[in-house]
Amino acid sequence: MSANKNILKFESAGSKEILQKYGIVFVLILMIIGISILEPAFLSSYNVFNVLTQSAIFGIMALGMTFVIISKGIDLSVGSVLALAGVVLASLAQTADATGKYFPNLAEMPVFFPILAALAVGALMGGFTGLLIAKTHIPAFISSLGMMTVARGFALIYSDGKPISTLVPSLTRLGGKLFGFLPIPVIIYFIMIVISAVLLNKTRFGKSAYAVGGNIKAAEVSGVNVNQTLIAIYAYCGLLAGLAAVVFAGRVGSVHPGAATGYELTAIAATTIGGTSHSGGIGTIWGAFVGALILAVLRNGLTLLGVDAYWQQVTEGVIIVVAVIIDMRKNATKD
Amino acid sequence: MRKFLVLLMMMTLLTGAVFAEGQQEDDGFKVGYVCNNFNDTFQTYVMDAAEAYFNGIDDFEIVLQDSVEDVIRQQDLVNTLIAQKIDALIVVPVDTSAMGPIVRAADEAGIPLCFVNRNPYADKTLPENVYYVGSQEVIAGQQQMEYMGELLDGKGGVGILMGKLDNEGALKRTEGNESVIADKYPGIKILAKETGNWQRDQGMTLTENWITAYGSDLNGILANNDEMALGAVEALKASGREDIFVMGVDAIPDAKGAVGNGTLSATVLQDAVGQGEGGAKVIHSVLTGSTPEAITWVPFVLITPENLADFQ
Numbered sequence: 001m002s003a004n005k006n007i008l009k010f011e012s013a014g015s016k017e018i019l020q021k022y023g024i025v026f027v028l029i030l031m032i033i034g035i036s037i038l039e040p041a042f043l044s045s046y047n048v049f050n051v052l053t054q055s056a057i058f059g060i061m062a063l064g065m066t067f068v069i070i071s072k073g074i075d076l077s078v079g080s081v082l083a084l085a086g087v088v089l090a091s092l093a094q095t096a097d098a099t100g101k102y103f104p105n106l107a108e109m110p111v112f113f114p115i116l117a118a119l120a121v122g123a124l125m126g127g128f129t130g131l132l133i134a135k136t137h138i139p140a141f142i143s144s145l146g147m148m149t150v151a152r153g154f155a156l157i158y159s160d161g162k163p164i165s166t167l168v169p170s171l172t173r174l175g176g177k178l179f180g181f182l183p184i185p186v187i188i189y190f191i192m193i194v195i196s197a198v199l200l201n202k203t204r205f206g207k208s209a210y211a212v213g214g215n216i217k218a219a220e221v222s223g224v225n226v227n228q229t230l231i232a233i234y235a236y237c238g239l240l241a242g243l244a245a246v247v248f249a250g251r252v253g254s255v256h257p258g259a260a261t262g263y264e265l266t267a268i269a270a271t272t273i274g275g276t277s278h279s280g281g282i283g284t285i286w287g288a289f290v291g292a293l294i295l296a297v298l299r300n301g302l303t304l305l306g307v308d309a310y311w312q313q314v315t316e317g318v319i320i321v322v323a324v325i326i327d328m329r330k331n332a333t334k335d
Numbered sequence: 336m337r338k339f340l341v342l343l344m345m346m347t348l349l350t351g352a353v354f355a356e357g358q359q360e361d362d363g364f365k366v367g368y369v370c371n372n373f374n375d376t377f378q379t380y381v382m383d384a385a386e387a388y389f390n391g392i393d394d395f396e397i398v399l400q401d402s403v404e405d406v407i408r409q410q411d412l413v414n415t416l417i418a419q420k421i422d423a424l425i426v427v428p429v430d431t432s433a434m435g436p437i438v439r440a441a442d443e444a445g446i447p448l449c450f451v452n453r454n455p456y457a458d459k460t461l462p463e464n465v466y467y468v469g470s471q472e473v474i475a476g477q478q479q480m481e482y483m484g485e486l487l488d489g490k491g492g493v494g495i496l497m498g499k500l501d502n503e504g505a506l507k508r509t510e511g512n513e514s515v516i517a518d519k520y521p522g523i524k525i526l527a528k529e530t531g532n533w534q535r536d537q538g539m540t541l542t543e544n545w546i547t548a549y550g551s552d553l554n555g556i557l558a559n560n561d562e563m564a565l566g567a568v569e570a571l572k573a574s575g576r577e578d579i580f581v582m583g584v585d586a587i588p589d590a591k592g593a594v595g596n597g598t599l600s601a602t603v604l605q606d607a608v609g610q611g612e613g614g615a616k617v618i619h620s621v622l623t624g625s626t627p628e629a630i631t632w633v634p635f636v637l638i639t640p641e642n643l644a645d646f647q
Binding site: 166175299 | 373398399400401403404405406407410411412414415416417418419420430432433435436
């Protein structure tokens, strides 16, 4: 790398740093420019809000995933946790006259309670994954893989394999638009971005997450409660999966136990594209937002441009790999 | 800067993929086809038929999209296609209970929407500018029984192997069997009606029991699917009864093989081509100014030794 650096001496340190830090933003801007030249409809306000809405669900999950990956972990269970939190949420939020009601005698309650239940289910499942990792030292990949199957199983058991639909308007409203143009999923998403950024950068919890991921021994020595931190990180990740379930139910008006299959991978991809390093200790909320946006722009743009659906998948995969290549180079330069 | 090279490479790949597809011209009609899942083999036959139909007429273009069995992805694709100003939508629902937002989006965009194969409006009337093309399970049962009635010459005893009892397909196919007997073949008696849960082994066990219980009174077996029918065929082979007619539904390869060697009398095929073409035709006629029926029922196809060759 050092020879390479010498060749690049002509470049000012400032611009190089900017490129390292914001390289992925350039990718996003290039994509936006490219797509909007080929298809001007891409930049219509209708479509811009579309793209943001489309990134909201896996974007919210990617925020939690950022904490997890910074701590040098991974959480494969979030898609299944979304489904489980979602069926619980839906079962508590059906209209009084829904056919085949899950709880036939349950009166309609303020939507706040079903939402609280969904968040609690998410946080509990996540917290349990964290507990497993902290106490048994089973690798996060395996623990969360186990939880992924367990949560999906519970979702199927709870719902008896059937979708739970006809949800109250106060819930489906959350999938709609404010003032007729501002999508509520996007508002929820942006609020969570701010909260997550504050948590990660301004609190001891966030600093502990970086410390645990950077060097777990050093973190322990310097007084970080590693176990508590791990449990809190996974609980927060699960909580956000529960919140994603709320947005999901709001947008779809029905939750199927098979919902959100594979979303964990989209969330991990968004986080990774955004530069959060799987070697731990490095990553930003901003990055997760940009990563999720890149995936949404890509899916939306390729559809707009009429690219063959099979090729869309190939391109998505290539972008993820290329983003990680950039990410690894960035970290290599730092050493 | 290697990073730039990487970026460049990526953009080249991207634009390369884009240009390889070519840009669409703006004249003519563009129809979005949002499939539930490209991995669903049956659905790809439906989709291919719709594509072939539109490729065969001028001024029409079809855009195929894959929802990968994800309701949110399906909604996103619909919204994206609408942003692209397509003229009509054909949707195979991932989840029929989750189509509300898609119907609303199409309505707000003022474009016609045709659901194919899975009906979100079972027993309900469809909203304006929304259409459905599909098959009725009850017809499969009727077509099966019509043929059985002919083979038995209107008299004898039959057993019905039902699928899972909470499944609409199982209930409707059985209902179809029964309605034909009631209307047309009063001389045929239903000796037994039990569930084999779609399973070959359970179909076999039930048939063995029926052979013991009803002996020569049993002349035909109507199975809700091919797996159970093939189980019945095995049981009959083992007991040496070659006089009993067996019929299934689905036209799986094993069943077509059994129709070929005469052990199975018939199977019923859900008409993928008919449904795909049907959806395309509905949209074609809406866009060219006519008003098709809100619902188009596509009949099933009965496969017997006589027409088996057409389906190999």
